[in-house]
Amino acid sequence: MKTLLVLxxxxxxxxxxSINDHDRELNQRGRYDAPRMGQLLRDEGLVPDIILSSxxxxxxxxxxxxxxxxxxxxxxxxxxxxxxxxxxxxxEAIVLLSEEYKRVMIVGHNPGLEIxxxxxxxxxxxxxxxxxxxxxxxxxxxxxxxxxxxAHLVELWRPKEL
Numbered sequence: 001m002k003t004l005l006v007l008x009x010x011x012x013x014x015x016x017x018s019i020n021d022h023d024r025e026l027n028q029r030g031r032y033d034a035p036r037m038g039q040l041l042r043d044e045g046l047v048p049d050i051i052l053s054s055x056x057x058x059x060x061x062x063x064x065x066x067x068x069x070x071x072x073x074x075x076x077x078x079x080x081x082x083x084x085x086x087x088x089x090x091x092e093a094i095v096l097l098s099e100e101y102k103r104v105m106i107v108g109h110n111p112g113l114e115i116x117x118x119x120x121x122x123x124x125x126x127x128x129x130x131x132x133x134x135x136x137x138x139x140x141x142x143x144x145x146x147x148x149x150x151a152h153l154v155e156l157w158r159p160k161e162l
Contacts, residue, residue: 002137004094004120004151005041005048005105007066008113010034010130010159012058022083026061033130033159034062038069040157041105046134048105050075052093054082056109062130063107082108087116097142104142121153130159 010030026034041047047070053063055078067076081089085108097104106113114127120135127133134157138150 002139002142003046003048003103004135004137005046005103006113006117006133006135007037007062007105007107008110008127008129008131009054009056009059009062009107010037010065012129022056025057030058030062030129031065034065035069036159036162037062037130037132037157038066038072040132040162041066041070041072044134044155046103047072048074048103049101050077050097051105051107052077052079052082053107054078054085054109055080056083059083059107059109066105066107082106084109085112087112087119090116091145095143095146099141101142117153120151123153123156125153125156126158128158128160132157 010026010033012024012030013027051063053059090106110127117133118124134154136152136154139145
């Protein structure tokens with residue numbers, strides 16, 4: 001079995017409309033919520049082996065806050081491919097992962113992440129900023145993810161509900 005953790009970036013700032021979408025930073029609420037999700041990973045014993053993240057500033061800052069508070073010491077990969085990625089892009093990246101990784105976290109954007117969670121689990125859930133989904137995949141190899149795996153949404157944490 002494999003574990004997939006899906007984290008939407010924390011709340012970003014819209015204060016300066018001249019800033020390119022890719023370069024928007026976290027706002028005050030985002031800077032509060034992102035480390036809370038990292039602490040939650042630590043408390044739940046769900047620190048990932050690898051994190052794949054969008055290069056957008058808000059995703060990068062979310063990822064860095066999670067790394068700092070979770071005790072993560074695995075591999076970290078930022079890719080522009082994950083900026084506003086579709087669910088298909090995420091699946092294409094995950095199936096290429098080494099089998100050494102048992103628990104993978106992805107950090108990105110909606111609607112791709114929300115659609116991915118729905119596709120994998122059949123659970124259509126709202127996915128506001130800094131939401132974290134814990135998905136148990138009934139697969140032995142990441143390559144099986146491309147073939148309609150059986151997946152179970154174990155838990156969904158939204159910052160406003162913590």
